[in-house]
Amino acid sequence: MARQAAGALRAITLQQLRYFAAVAAEGSISAAADELFVAQPTLSAALKDLESRLGRTLFIRSPRGVTLTDDGAEFLGYARQVIEQSELLEQRYLGRGPSRRLLAVSTQHYSFVVDAFARMVKASEAAEYAFSLRETRTWDIIEDVRTLRSEVGVLYRNAFNANVINKLVREAGLVFTPLFFATPHIFIARTNPLAVKDKVTLEDLEDLPRLTFDQGVNNSFFLAEEILSTRSSKQEVRVSDRATIFNLMIGIGGYTISTGIISDDLDPSIVAVPLDVDDRIEVGWIGHAAVSLTAQAQRFVDEMRDVVSEFGVPLLP
Numbered sequence: 001m002a003r004q005a006a007g008a009l010r011a012i013t014l015q016q017l018r019y020f021a022a023v024a025a026e027g028s029i030s031a032a033a034d035e036l037f038v039a040q041p042t043l044s045a046a047l048k049d050l051e052s053r054l055g056r057t058l059f060i061r062s063p064r065g066v067t068l069t070d071d072g073a074e075f076l077g078y079a080r081q082v083i084e085q086s087e088l089l090e091q092r093y094l095g096r097g098p099s100r101r102l103l104a105v106s107t108q109h110y111s112f113v114v115d116a117f118a119r120m121v122k123a124s125e126a127a128e129y130a131f132s133l134r135e136t137r138t139w140d141i142i143e144d145v146r147t148l149r150s151e152v153g154v155l156y157r158n159a160f161n162a163n164v165i166n167k168l169v170r171e172a173g174l175v176f177t178p179l180f181f182a183t184p185h186i187f188i189a190r191t192n193p194l195a196v197k198d199k200v201t202l203e204d205l206e207d208l209p210r211l212t213f214d215q216g217v218n219n220s221f222f223l224a225e226e227i228l229s230t231r232s233s234k235q236e237v238r239v240s241d242r243a244t245i246f247n248l249m250i251g252i253g254g255y256t257i258s259t260g261i262i263s264d265d266l267d268p269s270i271v272a273v274p275l276d277v278d279d280r281i282e283v284g285w286i287g288h289a290a291v292s293l294t295a296q297a298q299r300f301v302d303e304m305r306d307v308v309s310e311f312g313v314p315l316l317p
Contacts, residue, residue, distance in 0.1 A: 015084055016050045017079040019043055020058065024076050024148055025102065028065040031297050032156070062228035066129045067147050070290070073173065076148065103245050103296040106144040107154035108225050109213055109242040110283070112311070116303035123149060123299060135242060138225060139168075146172035149310035151297045153286040156225075156259075158279060164222035169286055178284040178316040184227055185260030185272040189250040199274040202231070209235040209254035211245050226257045227279055246270055259283060262309050284316075290305035 022032040023043070033040040051058050059070035068076060103120070107113045117133045134150065144150040157165040157176070168175050186200055194200050194208075210233040213225040221229045237254060239245045248254045250269060259281055260272040285301060287293060293301065305315055 009180060011053055012050065012232040014082070015200045016046050017083055019046045019086065020050060021076065021079055021083060023047065023059070023066060024068055024072070025104075025315070027147065027149055031065075046139065053243050063100065071175065073288055074290040077288070080294055081292065096311075102130050103152075103294070103300060104134070104144075104150040105154070105300060106134045106136055106141040106150040108138065108141065108156065109135050109245070110154060110259065110261070110265045111242070111267055112156050112307045113304065115263050117174070118297070118308045119303045119307070120300040123303070124296065129282075130285055131132060136166075137213070137215050137218065138223040139215065142168050142172050142286065145174055145288060149290075151287065151294065152300060154283070155286065156281050156283045158227055158281055160227065160229075160279075161222040161224075162282075164220075173289050174286045175289045176284050176286050178282055179304060180283055180315050181220075182259035182261065182283060182313065184275040184277055184279055184281060186255045186275050187249065187258055187262065187270050187272055188255045189253065190269055190271050191250070192253055192255075194255075194273060195271050197273055199276045201276045202228075203285065205255060209233075209237055209248070209252050211248055211254040211256040212236065212238050213245070213256075214238040214240050228257060228277070261308065261313065 019032070019038070019070065022036055023029055026032040026035060029044055029047070030040050033043045038045065047059065048248070054071075054075070056071040056075070057069050058075060060067040060069055105113070105117060114133070117131075121129070121131055132150070132302055134144065136144070138155055141150075141153040141155050145153040147310065153174075155165070158190055166176065171205075186194070186205065194204060212229075215223050215225075235254075237248060237252075245254075246267060246269065250258070256277060260274065262270060262272050286295075303312070309315055
């Protein structure tokens with residue numbers, strides 16, 4: 001039996017691994033077929049042959065597309081390593097140019113993530129790439145990484161939501177890796193009278209509109225992107241994107257609570273002011289427990305650490 005299994009593994013082709021990785025990335029056999037310029041029946045047959053050789057089901061198929069099984073997620077980690085090593089060999093000994101760079105990231109609404117993502121894109125110096133940065137809801141971030149729609153997710157936890165976030169991350173087969181602790185700040189327009197204060201209190205905010213990011217059908221205090229989500233507010237506006245929330249800070253004098261890390265280059269009209277509360281925000285990234293980061297994903301994580309350190313925020317080991 002062991003000899004038969006070893007024989008099956010030896011028979012797996014590099015092309016099958018590339019087909020498999022493409023389908024996992026697209027979440028759809030038809031979309032991957034278009035991406036690879038391969039007929040859909042040919043791609044489907046290659047995947048079924050791969051599953052047959054392994055004796056394991058790698059995908060759950062449905063009318064909406066495909067998702068990885070637990071075995072599929074684990075296998076993808078090894079497949080990516082083999083593909084990367086093959087590409088390195090081709091570049092080194094066959095004189096071929098660098099392959100197309102791929103990476104998808106899902107994140108809460110942090111400007112430092114955008115900054116790090118931009119640096120990663122520039123540093124790749126790739127002639128061809130397909131990168132994706134998705135600012136989205138907390139639940140969707142976890143789902144994106146669980147299904148490998150995204151390789152990396154960025155979100156926060158604190159004393160209030162940690163038990164729920166940890167449970168969701170663990171049940172999704174993911175791992176949370178801390179980046180840094182942040183002191184809570186409010187983000188407001190530079191023209192706001194509170195912008196000149198050294199710090200603000202919750203009482204200072206009572207008459208200001210509170211701006212929060214909408215969490216959709218999975219709305220929960222524990223999934224809110226802002227701390228103190230259970231605190232009532234006389235005026236509240238929910239938004240879906242960062243540009244809108246910044247425009248409302250200027251347009252109606254609203255505020256939101258976040259990390260205090262904000263890029264003057266990306267958001268010159270907004271300032272961060274410390275909030276006088278006994279709390280802290282732990283920001284980190286999540287990845288699949290069974291899948292090692294690709295070199296491109298690791299570069300993005302390194303860029304995040306570099307951006308944060310430039311703001312003087314101590315990084316966690």
